[in-house]
Amino acid sequence: MNGRHLRVHKRLFESFKDAISGFLLALAQERNLKIQLAAAVLVLCFSWSIRVSLIYLVIIFVLIGGVISLELINTAVERLVDLVTKENHPIAKAAKDTAAAAVWWFSVMAAVIFIVIVCATLFH
Numbered sequence: 860m861n862g863r864h865l866r867v868h869k870r871l872f873e874s875f876k877d878a879i880s881g882f883l884l885a886l887a888q889e890r891n892l893k894i895q896l897a898a899a900v901l902v903l904c905f906s907w908s909i910r911v912s913l914i915y916l917v918i919i920f921v922l923i924g925g926v927i928s929l930e931l932i933n934t935a936v937e938r939l940v941d942l943v944t945k946e947n948h949p950i951a952k953a954a955k956d957t958a959a960a961a962v963w964w965f966s967v968m969a970a971v972i973f974i975v976i977v978c979a980t981l982f983h
């Protein structure tokens with residue numbers, strides 16, 4: 860392996876390390892993220908117990924990934940807003956509330972899709 864390849868691998872490894880430490884920091888600081896991860900474990904256990912099909916399981920993993928990813932982006936927006944201003948500002952509020960709305964929308968849609976999957980599995 861030459862020097863250029865080693866550098867590329869090192870950079871890749873560093874960015875994985877940064878992403879994992881960002882995730883662990885958010886997990887330590889955000890109650891919502893802990894709740895969502897706990898809910899994800901329950902959803903996966905329940906899905907396994909009713910023997911959902913492989914394709915439904917893949918969809919459930921995508922939905923869980925979507926909720927967690929959006930929560931992490933929401934957390935990043937909150938941090939950025941807090942960095943920009945400590946004051947009460949309507950635009951700061953709009954930014955935080957809009958980011959929170961993104962999580963809310965995806966979570967509601969994920970819950971609806973999960974209910975459809977459960978019904979389709981139990982009553983097909």
Ligand SMILES: Nc1ncnc2c1ncn2[C@@H]1O[C@H](COP(=O)(O)OP(=O)(O)OP(=O)(O)O)[C@@H](O)[C@H]1O
Pocket residue numbers: 889891933937944945946947948949951952955956959
């Ligand atoms: N600088 C600000 N100016 C105006 N309103 C703000 C400001 N910071 C926060 N808020 C309001 O307070 C709410 C809670 O903000 P906070 O930063 O405490 O997020 P949070 O409670 O950690 O949110 P979440 O539960 O989504 O993690 C925001 O959604 C927003 O409506």
